[in-house]
Amino acid sequence: xxxxxxxxxxxxxxxxxxxxxxxxxxxxxxxxxxxxxxxxxxxxxxxxxxxxxxxxxxxxxxxxxxxxxxxxxxxxxxxxxxxxxxxxxxxxxxxxxxxxxxxxxxxxxxxxxxxxxxxxxxxxxxxxxxxxxxxxxxxxxxxxxxxxxxxxxxxxxxxxxxxxxxxxxxxxxxxxxxxxxxxxxxxxxxxxxxxxxxxxxxxxxxxxxxxxxxxxxxxxxxxxxxxxxxxxxxxxxxxxxxxxxxxxxxxxxxxxxxxxxxxxxxxxxxxxxxxxxxxxxxxxxxxxxxxxxxxxxxxxxxxxxxxxxxxxxxxxxxxxxxxxxxxxxxxxxxxxxxxxxxxxxxxxxxxxxxxxxxxxxxxxxxxxxxxxxxxxxxxxxxxxxxxxxxxxxxxxxxxxxxxxxxxxxx
Amino acid sequence: xxxxxxxxxxxxxxxxxxxxxxxxxxxxxxxxxxxxxxxxxxxxxxxxxxxxxxxxxxxxxxxxxxxxxxxxxxxxxxxxxxxxxxxxxxxxxxxxxxxxxxxxxxxxxxxxxxxxxxxxxxxxxxxxxxxxxxxxxxxxxxxxxxxxxxxxxxxxxxxxxxxxxxxxxxxxxxxxxxxxxxxxxxxxxxxxxxxxxxxxxxxxxxxxxxxxxxxxxxxxxxxxxxxxxxxxxxxxx
Numbered sequence: 180x181x182x183x184x185x186x187x188x189x190x191x192x193x194x195x196x197x198x199x200x201x202x203x204x205x206x207x208x209x210x211x212x213x214x215x216x217x218x219x220x221x222x223x224x225x226x227x228x229x230x231x232x233x234x235x236x237x238x239x240x241x242x243x244x245x246x247x248x249x250x251x252x253x254x255x256x257x258x259x260x261x262x263x264x265x266x267x268x269x270x271x272x273x274x275x276x277x278x279x280x281x282x283x284x285x286x287x288x289x290x291x292x293x294x295x296x297x298x299x300x301x302x303x304x305x306x307x308x309x310x311x312x313x314x315x316x317x318x319x320x321x322x323x324x325x326x327x328x329x330x331x332x333x334x335x336x337x338x339x340x341x342x343x344x345x346x347x348x349x350x351x352x353x354x355x356x357x358x359x360x361x362x363x364x365x366x367x368x369x370x371x372x373x374x375x376x377x378x379x380x381x382x383x384x385x386x387x388x389x390x391x392x393x394x395x396x397x398x399x400x401x402x403x404x405x406x407x408x409x410x411x412x413x414x415x416x417x418x419x420x421x422x423x424x425x426x427x428x429x430x431x432x433x434x435x436x437x438x439x440x441x442x443x444x445x446x447x448x449x450x451x452x453x454x455x456x457x458x459x460x461x462x463x464x465x466x467x468x469x470x471x472x473x474x475x476x477x478x479x480x481x482x483x484x485x486x487x488x489x490x491x492x493x494x495x496x497x498x499x500x501x502x503x504x505x506x507x508x509x510x511x512x513x514x515x516x517x518x519x520x521x522x523x524x525x526x527x528x529x530x531x532x533x534x535x536x537x538x539x540x541x542x543x544x545x546x547x548x549x550x551x552x553x554x555x556x557x558x559x560x561x562x563x564x565x566x567x568x569x570x571x572x573x574x575x576x577x578x579x580x581x582x583x584x585x586x587x588x589x
Numbered sequence: 590x591x592x593x594x595x596x597x598x599x600x601x602x603x604x605x606x607x608x609x610x611x612x613x614x615x616x617x618x619x620x621x622x623x624x625x626x627x628x629x630x631x632x633x634x635x636x637x638x639x640x641x642x643x644x645x646x647x648x649x650x651x652x653x654x655x656x657x658x659x660x661x662x663x664x665x666x667x668x669x670x671x672x673x674x675x676x677x678x679x680x681x682x683x684x685x686x687x688x689x690x691x692x693x694x695x696x697x698x699x700x701x702x703x704x705x706x707x708x709x710x711x712x713x714x715x716x717x718x719x720x721x722x723x724x725x726x727x728x729x730x731x732x733x734x735x736x737x738x739x740x741x742x743x744x745x746x747x748x749x750x751x752x753x754x755x756x757x758x759x760x761x762x763x764x765x766x767x768x769x770x771x772x773x774x775x776x777x778x779x780x781x782x783x784x785x786x787x788x789x790x791x792x793x794x795x796x797x798x799x800x801x802x803x804x805x806x807x808x809x810x811x812x813x814x815x816x817x818x819x820x821x822x823x824x825x826x
Contacts, residue, residue, distance in 0.1 A: 449801040493696055496694045500755065505676075583656060
C-alpha cells in the first residue's frame with residue numbers, strides 16, 4: 180500500500196511541475212530517440228548487406244580465378260593448361276563437398292541484337308548450377324539444362340533489363356531469337372527482375388543485365404578452346420568450407436602439374452570486414468547515444484538535487500509524521516524514474532519521427548528499420564535504469580536528512 | 590532539579606530517567622538537557638513552559654522520538670527506547686505520537702484529507718475505512734466541509750485544525766504541540782486552545798510546549814524548563 184501511495188505521489192509531483200519535469204527529461208528524450216534511431220539505421224545497413232550478400236551467393240560461395248603463376252614457377256608456367264572446363268568436370272567428379280559447381284566462360288562485352296533493337300551485354304557460359312550458386316530465379320520459361328550443355332545448344336536465358344531493351348512492353352521473349360556476334364540464340368528463359376535500393380541505386384542491377392548461355396556453347400562458338408574465366412562453387416553447409424579448400428587445391432594442383440596459377444576465394448573475408456564495420460558503427464553510435472543518455476541522467480540528477488533542496492521542509496514533515504528514511508528514499512527515486520521513463524517514452528515516439536525523416540532524406544533510407552522494436556524496448560529499459568541511477572544520490576541525500584534540521588529549514 | 594511524579598495519575602506512557610542531551614557546536618559542548626526525570630501519564634494535559642533556549646523544544650523532540658538522548662534512560666510503557674534504531678523511531682512517531690507544529694507544516698500540494706491521511710500511510714497499519722476516519726477527524730475539528738481544499742485555501746486557524754486532525758488520525762498515545770498558537774491571531778488561538786481543552790477532556794494525553802504562561806495555565810500540569818533542567822509544577826483545575 181505504501182509503495183502504491185509513494186508511486187502515485189511521485190507521478191503527481193512530476194505532473195504538478197510539468198514544465199520543469201519536461202526540461203529535465205529533454206536529455207533522456209534526445210538520448211533515447213538518437214539511440215533507437217541509430218539502431219534503426221544500423222539495422223538498415225545490416226539488412227542492405229545481408230540481402231546483397233545472400234543474393235550474390237552467400238557465405239557458402241567459393242570462386243576459383245586464374246592468376247599468374249608465382250615467380251618461382253614462372254619458368255615452368257607453360258606446363259599448366261590453365262583453368263578449363265576439364266577442371267570443372269574433375270571437381271564435379273572428385274570433390275563431393277562442392278555440391279554445386281559451374282564454370283563461367285566470359286565472352287566479354289558484346290552487342291546483342293534483336294531485329295532493329297540492340298543492347299550491350301556480357302553473355303556468360305554456365306551450367307545449370309549457377310542458378311543455385313548465385314540465386315537466380317526464372318520468371319518465365321526455363322533455365323539452361325544439362326542437355327543444353329551436352330549438345331552445346333544455341334540457347335539463352337536473359338535478365339529483365341535485356342528484355343526491357345530488346346522487346347516491346349507485353350511482348351513474350353520465350354522462343355524468340357537474339358543474335359550475339361551474329362550467331363542466333365533462342366531465348367528459353369527470362370530471369371526475375373531484381374531490385375534492391377542501396378545508396379539510391381539498385382544494388383542488384385547486375386543480375387538484371389545477366390545473359391546466360393551453355394558453357395560448352397560459349398567455349399565452342401566464341402572462345403574456341405576449353406578455357407574458363409572462373410569456376411564457381413557452393414557448399415551446402417558453411418562448415419564444409421574448411422575441408423573443401425584443400426581438396427580443391429589438391430585436384431587443381433594435380434591437373435595443373437603443380438603450377439599454382441589459380442586462386443581460391445571464399446567470402447569469409449568480405450563478411451568479416453562487414454562484421455567489423457558493423458561493430459565499429461554499433462560501438463561508435465552506441466557511444467554517442469550513451470553519452471547523451473549520461474548527460475540526460477546528469478540533468479535529472481541536477482534537477483532532483485534542486486528538488487530535494489526545495490522540499491527539505493516537506494521531508495521534515497513527512498519524517499515527523501512517521502516516514503522512514505527508506506520511504507523518503509523511495510519517493511525521490513520514483514520521481515527521478517518517472518521523469519526518465521516518461522522521457523524514454525517520448526524519446527521512442529521521437530525516434531519514429533527521426534527514422535521517418537532519415538528514411539526520406541538519406542540515400543539508402545529505404546531499408547532503414549522504421550520500427551526497431553528491440554531497440555525501443557532497450558531504450559525504454561535503459562531510460563528507466565538511467566532514472567534509477569541518477570536518482571540514487573538525490574534520494575539518498577533526502578533520506579539522510581535529520582527531521583529536526585529539516586523542519587527548521589526556511 | 591526535578592520533582593517526583595504525582596501518585597494520583599494514570600498509567601505511565603513515557604518515562605524519562607536522568608535524560609541528557611548534548612550538542613557539539615564547533616569546539617563547545619552545549620548541554621540542552623541536563624538529567625531530566627519526567628513521566629507523562631495517560632490522560633495528562635501538560636504544558637512544557639520555558640523561555641527561548643531553555644531546552645523545552647529539545648525535550649519535546651526527545652519525547653516525540655524525533656531526537657535521541659545522549660545519556661539517561663527513556664521508557665515507552667515498560668519498553669526501554671533510549672537507543673532504538675532510526676526505523677523504529679519513525680514507526681513510533683507514526684503510531685504513538687501526534688505532532689502539531691507552530692507553522693502547521695501541511696504539505697501544500699496535498700489536499701486537506703490527503704494531509705490528514707499522511708500518517709496512516711506511514712504507520713503501515715491497516716485502518717478500516719481510513720478515508721471515513723479522516724473525514725470524521727476533520728468533522729471533529731469543524732472542517733468536514735473542506736476536505737478537498739488545499740492548505741493555501743484555508744485560514745491559519747483552519748490549517749492548524751487540519752494539523753490537529755492529522756496528529757490524531759492514528760489515535761496516538763500522546764499529542765505533542767509545539768507553540769501551537771504562535772502563528773495565530775488571538776481569536777483563532779482561543780479556538781485552537783478550546784479544541785485542545787476539549788481533546789483533553791475526552792481523555793487524550795496532550796503536551797503543549799509554550800513560552801506563554803497564560804496558555805500553560807490552561808493545562809492541568811505545568812512542567813517548567815530552565816537551562817536544560819525540569820521543574821514540575823502541578824496545577825489543579
